[in-house]
Amino acid sequence: MLLSELLKEWPCTVLQGSIRQSVSGITESSKKVKKDYVFVIRKGSVQDGMAFIDEAIANGAKTLAVDRTNADLSLVPDDITVVLVPDCSLFISYGSARFSGNPAEELTVIGVTGTNGKTTVSHFIGQLLNELGCKTAVIGTTGLYINGQLTETIANSMTTMPAEQLHPILRxxxxxxxxxxxLEASSLGLSSNRLAHCPMAVGIFLNIGMDHYVEHGGKQRYIEAKKKLVLLADQLVINEEDETCHSIGMELADPPIYFSSQHIHGMPQPPGTYPVLGRHNEMNARAAVGALFALGYTWQAVRPHLTSLRLPTGRLEKYEEAGIEVYVDYAHTPDALQAVLEALSASSKRVITVFGCGGERDREKRPQMGAVAAHYSSCVILTSDNPRTEEPSQIILDILAGMTGFATPVDILVHRQYAIQYAIRQAQPGDIVLIAGKGHEQTQQSGNQTIRFCDMEEVKKAFAAENKRRKKS
Known part of the structure; x- marks a missing residue:
């Protein structure tokens, strides 16, 4: 593609060089630059593309795109074209879509946003569409699935991948x-315009709770990021029981499809209609059916396929041995942890909960999660969950602040592997063990290190070790 073609429908100012040249790709990562690439100089929350100009040029970049008039580009060689664009995050989205031939326009795209439940709802929609004969892809936290089969994992486990990754996959x-x-549409993905050139047939608002406030700079900015989905989707499906989501629906010119714990779009839905564990997953299933309604399917067409719904990896993922039920779940917010524990404690069995909170994330939710765990659990084991550069013991102290006043026994084992082993050792036949917070994740981030770590693998190892110990004794 000629650079002039790429820029034809995009406002820009040529600061130096010529736009009558071929370009072979576009990226905001200097390491991914190849011959004749456009390097988009975007300022991120951690790094600034300005620091990587030399590397990008050395790797073959022939064009630089920048959105700052005060950027010092005096050392850029004369044979490198430099263009000034209004917003680099929008330009990388636009350019990525153009280079891939705008594939979203050839597909029926459904976007799912919400603090909790995005992965489950996305997979439920995919499963129902598969059952109805549609070849369907699900893209999100756990990878790329086509007709239910994992075909590709997502680098860095991003919920919403960068535009330069997304559009080639859509192609x-x-x-x-x-x-x-x-697609899972995260608040960070929406706010950074990763989906800006991905038109959608349906957008779904599940819930808006406490998460990512720190990254966005507060609750209101987090909500505003979520609301960007409104501009991308032709039809909206909204949880009317969530106050913030409902208020978004009330602002719309065209009425959305509402769902709740009682109905979808005015159609009564009694409890037990959906064969999934937990009230929160019944709501997730209703959201999925709402999406099918928005696509034009009837209740009569969808209902026979509800028995095919299966939770994705790391969402109330069950393992049972020696009469002990173990569930691994991604719940890492107060609302999500409460929903999971409500579902598990409804059986009146003893529930042992193992969890921690992520470092460098919202501290306000830590005591709330502590209170939730203490309220619903028979006993709690506090541990680490991606502490990053924070001191794990301080994170645990923050959690403990919400557990005062509860008689629930609490143990602390900072090392997550030991915490899981201890939980399995303490559990008796008939007990339930919940390992919460990481779900499908395959790594643990501690300090500046990222090590391989999988909760479900550790559960199985713990049972094996316990069996070995018992045989010896």
Missing amino acids: RCADQHVTHVV
Whole structure:
């Protein structure tokens, strides 16, 4: 593609060089630059693309795109074209879509946003569409699935991948005759314009709770980020029982499809209609059915396929041995932890909960999660969950602040592997053990290190070790 073609429909000012040249790709990562690439100089929350100009040029960049008039580009060689654009995050989105041939326009795209439940709802929608004969891709936290089969994992486990990754994947989906794509639309993905050039047939608002306030700079900015989905989707599906989501629906010119614990779009839905564990997953299933309604399917067409719904990896993922039920779940917010514990404690069995809170994330939710765990659990084991550069013991102290006043026994084992082993050792036949917070994740981030760590693998190892110990004794 000629650079002039790429820029034809985009406002820009040429600061130096020529736009009558071929360009072979676009990226905001200097390490991914190849011959004749456009390097987009974007300022991120951690790093600034300005620091990587030399590396990008050395790797083959022939064009630089910048959105700051005060940027010092005096040392850029004369044979490198420099263009000034209004917003680099929008430009990388636009350019990525153009280079891939705007594949989203060839697909029926459904976007799912919410503090909790995005992965589950995305997979539920994919499963129902598969049952109805549609070749469907699901893209999100746990990877790329086509017709329910994992075909690609996502680098860094991003919920919403960067535009330069997303659009080539959408192109491959279109070329493989996929007709529908379900995307997890995270607040960070929406706020950074990763989905800005991905038009959607349906957008779903599940809930808006406490998460990512620190990254966004407060609750209101977090909400505003979520609301960007309104501009991308033709039809909206909204949880009317969530106050913030409902208020978003009330602002719309065209009425959305509402769902609740009682109905979808005015159609009564009694409890037990959906064969999934927990009230929160019944709501997730209703959201998925709402999406099918928005696509034009009837209740009569969808209902026979509800028995096919299966929770994705790391969402109330069950392992049972020696009469002990163990569930691994991604719940890492107060609302999500409460929903999972409500579902598990409804059986009246003893519930042992193992969890921690992430470092460098919202501290306000830590005592709230402590209170939730203490309220619903028979006993609690506090541990580490991606402490990053924070001191794990301080994170645990923050959690403990919410557990005062409860008689629930609390143990502290900072090392997550030991905490899981201890929980399995303490559990008796008939007990339930919940390992919460990481779900599908395969790593643990501590300090500046990232090590391989999988909760479910550690559960199985713990049972094996316990069996070995018992045989010896």
